[in-house]
Every structure is written in structure tokens, then in C-alpha cells.
Amino acid sequence: MEELNLAVVYYSSTGTNHQMAQWAEEAGKSVGANVRLRKVAETAPMEAIEQNPAWKEHYEKTQNIEEASTDDLDWADAIIFSVPTRFGVEASQFRAFIDTTGGLWAQGKLVNKVTSAMTSAQNPHGGQEATVLSIYKTMAHWGAIIVPTGYGDPVQFASGGNPYGVSATVDENGIVGDIEDAVKSQARRTVEVAKWLKDGQGK
Numbered sequence: 001m002e003e004l005n006l007a008v009v010y011y012s013s014t015g016t017n018h019q020m021a022q023w024a025e026e027a028g029k030s031v032g033a034n035v036r037l038r039k040v041a042e043t044a045p046m047e048a049i050e051q052n053p054a055w056k057e058h059y060e061k062t063q064n065i066e067e068a069s070t071d072d073l074d075w076a077d078a079i080i081f082s083v084p085t086r087f088g089v090e091a092s093q094f095r096a097f098i099d100t101t102g103g104l105w106a107q108g109k110l111v112n113k114v115t116s117a118m119t120s121a122q123n124p125h126g127g128q129e130a131t132v133l134s135i136y137k138t139m140a141h142w143g144a145i146i147v148p149t150g151y152g153d154p155v156q157f158a159s160g161g162n163p164y165g166v167s168a169t170v171d172e173n174g175i176v177g178d179i180e181d182a183v184k185s186q187a188r189r190t191v192e193v194a195k196w197l198k199d200g201q202g203k
């Protein structure tokens with residue numbers, strides 16, 4: 001078995017997607033992948049962050065996490081993205097990062113990356129599926145391999161059954177329900193698919 005590199009790239013203002021990314025990191029390691037957990041750089045001005053105590057606290061708490069770079073994408077065989085929903089699409093911080101990938105794209109280095117995406121939103125129907133699908137549009141432009149969650153693992157029914165990628169609903173107490181197993185299942189599946197492709201073995 002060759003080495004398998006997984007990059008878990010997330011953006012989070014108030015911690016939800018950070019938590020989901022950590023679960024994905026844990027699951028990736030549990031199936032033997034080398035994992036890089038990376039946060040997308042903050043682009044909002046400090047005045048905005050400081051107006052929201054939860055945002056400020058999370059921002060300060062995660063200063064030690066390395067920021068995502070295009071090198072992480074180049075290094076990775078598999079990439080999992082976790083990004084909050086903002087008005088029905090991904091947070092702009094994530095789009096700013098994606099907009100730095102033109103060089104890799106031009107060299108064809110994003111082709112066949114094995115990718116999967118997760119999100120969170122305040123409302124179950126507030127754009128969760130739309131956000132994951134929006135990320136997948138970019139993956140199509142990359143020529144990446146998209147790994148949806150589907151319904152192959154029953155744990156996905158328990159987490160709301162978003163077949164595109166796990167999505168969390170968040171209220172004032174944090175993530176609603178227990179989606180940890182669903183996130184971990186998605187991460188393991190993404191790594192498995194990447195392994196099949198890397199080893200040239202089908203299932």
C-alpha cells in the first residue's frame with residue numbers, strides 16, 4: 001500500500017466547521033492516511049470579528065492551526081473541505097482561498113484529486129445542500145473526482161441524509177444532533193476511494 005495524503009481544509013467563524021474538520025482528521029488517521037488539518041485564512045477585518053464574541057474567541061483559539069496553502073492541495077491525494085453556508089453558498093473566505101488555485105489548475109495538478117465537502121447552516125433548509133453542490137461545481141472545473149456521501153452507509157440517514165456531503169444544523173447550543181459518525185464515515189469513504197485510485201484497484 002502506498003502512502004495516502006489527506007488534506008482537511010476548513011473555514012470556521014464560530015467553531016462548527018473546525019469541529020467537523022477535526023472529526024474528519026481523526027477518521028482519516030484511523031484508516032492510515034497522512035493528514036494535514038488546515039484552516040483557510042481569515043479575510044474579514046478585525047472590527048467585524050471583534051463585534052461577535054464567539055467569532056473572536058474561535059479566531060483567537062485557532063491561531064496555532066496552520067493556514068491552508070496551495071502546497072497542501074498539491075501534496076494531497078484526497079481533500080475534504082468543510083465550510084459554513086453564507087446566504088446559500090460557501091463563506092467568502094473559502095472562495096478567496098479557492099481563487100489562489102489558478103496556478104495549480106493551469107498546470108493540471110488538481111486533476112483527479114479525490115474530493116468531498118461538508119457544510120453547516122443555521123437552518124436545515126437554509127442552503128446546506130446548495131453549499132455542498134456549489135463547492136462541487138469548482139471541483140468539476142478542477143477535473144477532480146467528487147465523492148458524495150450517498151446512502152451506502154446507514155449512518156448518513158441519522159445525520160439528516162444529505163447525500164452530497166454531511167451538513168450540520170447549528171443553533172445557540174452548537175451542532176444539532178450527533179453527526180460525528182456521519183462525518184467520520186464521509187472521511188473514511190473519501191480516503192478509501194483515493195486508495196483505490198492510487199493502487200489501481202477497483203472494488
Ligand SMILES: Cc1cc2nc3c(=O)[nH]c(=O)nc-3n(C[C@H](O)[C@H](O)[C@H](O)COP(=O)(O)O)c2cc1C
Binds near residue numbers: 013016018119120122
Ligand atoms: C453572513 C452570514 C450568512 C449566513 N447565511 C446563512 C444561510 O444562508 N442559511 C443558513 O441556514 N444559515 C446561514 N448563516 C448561519 C451560518 O451558516 C452558521 O453560523 C455557520 O454554519 C456556523 O459555522 P461555523 O461555526 O463553522 O462558523 C449565515 C451566517 C452568517 C454570518
